[in-house]
Amino acid sequence: MSRITGLRVRDIRFPTSREHDGSDAMNPDPDYSAAYVEVTTDALDGLTGSAFVFTIGRGNEVQEAAIAALRGHVVGRDAEALLADMGGTWRSMVHDSQLRWLGPEKGVMHMAIGAVVNALWDLKAKRAGLPLWALLASMSPEDLVDLVDFRYLTDAITPAEALELFRAAEPLRAERRRRLEQSGYPAYTTTPGWLGYDDDKLARLCREAVADGFTQIKLKVGGSVDEDVRRLRIARQVVGPDVRIAIDANQRWDVDEAVEWIDRLREFDIAWVEEPTSPDDVLGHAEIARRIAPVPVATGEHMANRVIAKQLIQADAMRVLQIDATRVAGVNENVAILLLAAKHGVRVCPHAGGVGLCEAVQHLSMFDAVALSGALEDRCIEFVDHLHEHFVTPVDVRGGRYWPPTAPGAGTEMLSDSLDAHTYPDGPVWAAASAADPVRDTIRVA
Template sequence: MSERISSVETIDVRFPTSRHRDGSDAMNPFPDYSAAYVILRTSAGAEGHGLVFTVGRGTDIQVAAVQALAPMVIGQSVDDLVADPAALARRLVGDSQIRWLGPEKGVVHMAAGGLVNAVWDLAARRAGKPLWKLLADLTPEQVVAQVDFRYLRDALTEDEALALLRAAEGGRAERERQLRAEGYPAYTTTPGWLGYDDEKLARLCREAVEAGYELIKLKVGGNLADDVRRLGIARQAVGPDIRLAVDANQIWGVPEAISWMRELAAFDPYWIEEPTSPDDVLGHAAVRKALAPVKVATGEHVHNAVMFKQLLQADAVDVVQIDACRVAGVNENLAILLLAAKFGVPVCPHAGGVGLCELVQHLAMFDFVALSGSIEDRAIEYVDHLHEHFTDPVRISGGRYLAPTAAGMSAEIRSASLTEYRYPDGPAWSDGPVMAGSSTA
């Protein structure tokens, strides 16, 4: 009998990060970095790991959604799944009843992504390759076959996608050598959380420059006077040549985003990230037009490829920030990378949280080797939280992500960590929740 998926385990795992306000921003004052963690097991004893990143309360909803989709994976032939993850992605996203709860957005879409990513992890382990290498070794035709073009053809056809991938075939080997030797640029958000005091901000900024980072990101949008003071401190700490990006985490409406950012222009911000609702394509276009040459970046909450398509069609973004866990997995992120390449817009992946760095580095590295062929104006976000819980944690050196060498998508959390931080019954939670509740309202 051929190898089958024998079980899908889903674990609610939460890290009490809000105790130190790591990760605090204008919309997320007290996040507990968490995950709906997915383990596929096969009848031959193999495993595929995936996760949906969350920030505390509600992780149980995300777990319920993964479990609701799991029957579409259990019993499937592993050969079939790893040969064509797109077929699974289409079934998960297209289920005619569960689809009503999205469609292609929010909890059910991220649940599909967790399962699809776990299948890619399984596929890469079987192939004995890190995921970025598995993807980079696919032919252009194989990559295109992994993308659902149903809603994208007005911006990107299959033939155009093929042409982009074929054009990148020439330098693949040299870029792979370069990636393995030099890594992929990172930028850091570690210094800039709203909950940190001025001394810590200045110190972490200096340390980031010394560590080799050329782009540092600060959270803004809590209080204008604070933002002016903090950006002044940061700019003084890093000097004029380091790029300073700012991130409002959706706190503003369109007119407010424009007026607030004009007050920060003196500090030469490189990009403004999430100036307003992630759904507001036209709003981002208006903000971008008003604030140029400050760039506009978004993506961590952009819920599917149709939204990215429009951000690009409307000239609404200068920087596409893919997220490994927001959309329906590797397949939809391939679509977004292809769209960004078609429009010539650089991709700087969102990461941080728990596991996001580990997962998304594979997508950026694939893009460099086999699609955009460039690292210019590109960098993967890096935050130095929680990597110790992973069996194949990211490796950072000189402000760069080193290319993973282990087989898989680097998604596996150590079993001791799963035991310790399992919610609500793990020892880390024996004193109950950190915060009773908090709201941005």
């Protein structure tokens, strides 16, 4: 038996705003950040479970405080017991009646639970000697169903239906896994598309994306429609007619505005329109989806929880569901969302980028491809070529595809040197930054 001995939280920030990396219509100057958590035990294996909430700068310390508030749920507990019943572990935190008031099941407190849950999954996978996707894909249908809290979901999927889905996929797992390992999982790239890049950089990065084997790119839109037309024209010209171009408005519009704006961009053969409006606006997305059809709506990176996911599906509000590894309460809740999508035949194309989101979310798609939906060729995981060098097991993306991780764990462990260098506000990167650019803490409003 081993005990959880510590839950350490760290405020890690990267000064990405200096290069306009990640700039979009709502987020002009993000500093990609991680409220990073490490769970330690007294086991002789010395293994640590690591995970994080991704944020974009200010407020990362609030996220840190929320993770620290979960200490009592973890520290001092029997590690085997927590890891053997991850469904129960999840419920004990999400249904803590006092903490629940702070959401319920949304925002800072819910994401904090996600980080702790994911750190425990990282530890569990390392103990099993398996990458997380393979660990999940080795669990029995019954055990997988046990991970999921079906509260508020039973009008869209029941535990019995979930079990049926996992059971139907079980005989196919081995063959699907072989295929995944042989061919990888499709990726698309957002690297060319940030609003802050000039036309030359846009064209160059589009060219590189095609040369790198990507068959879909994504451009940020929503600043100015004329600018969007111009940038889409450049991109379409560079990539040619066969590479898909998705666009991402990052919640910029109201319903009518979205429809009018997209009408101006239709000519460029849009693969999907992402986050046209508020991520909470299920009915708004549904109305937009109806009016811009056949251009598909994509959304989900900011959906607060499985209840919003359920409604997006029920209302036919999108064609492409974009799960995020650190927005909801961790692996368990994403399994619930994958189940909803699988049952209702919705494509899942995860949100990634930021810092570590690619490393984390690939495991969910690969698990789904092996043990649940089995779908893969109509899907793609977002890829942005930033900050992978800070991870112990960075993603392997080649030829426009994600190649399945083989290292044990959830992919969410950062390098010790990177953590030390980027600790905010006292790490050397930030100490240097404040000296070089004293106005960098100026607040900009979207």
